[in-house]
Amino acid sequence: MEYTFTQAEVQEIQKHVAKYPDRHSAIMPALWIAQEKFGWLSADAIKLVADTLDVPYARVYGVATFYTMYLKQDCPPNLIEVCTCFTCGECGGKERMAFLKDYLQTNEKGRSADGQFWIREAECLGACDTAPVGQISNRRFVHNLTDEKLRETIERLRRGEVLSFEAIPLNDQTPLG
Ligand code: FES
Secondary structure: OOOOOOOOHHHHHHHHHHHOHHHHHHHHHHHHHHHHOOOOHHHHHHHHHHHOOOOOOOHHHHHHHOOOOOOOOOOOOOEEEEOOOOHHHOOOOOHHHHHHHHOOOOOOOEEEOOOOEEEEEOOOOHHHHHOEEEOOOOOEEEOOOOOHHHHHHHHHHHHOOOOOOOOOOOOOOOOOO
């Protein structure tokens, strides 16, 4: 794979650079653009971000490896995270994780046998009032998570549906939209 940004992507990154007094502040959005493009952040992708921003590789690597939303290995296309932190853990988060493991027959690394899904526990997602909370592919929140909502999400993704990642009201109790 060739690791380059298009002119439009470089311009997008430069817009982020222009927002801040220090270009290091644009590392996070630039990493996000790279992850969206390449699917995950290999050493080559991280180097591309560093070169594009003209900042040291080690600084970009440090950011990429600190935050869990940045993927440092090639992963199945659909990530399902369930918060099992304090509130969610008490409100069913751990049971939802158990359901996912069973429903997807995941291995010890949280990968499903069909290679389409992976699951992991998340720390507090900042929506404790609608616990338990899940997050799909680093974006879509699912509030008041139930096994039924998880099953619906998985089956829709299996059918190739593209879930809306638009912001939804925090107290939304409806199934996925
Ligand atoms: S504890 Fe789960 S969102 Fe805060």
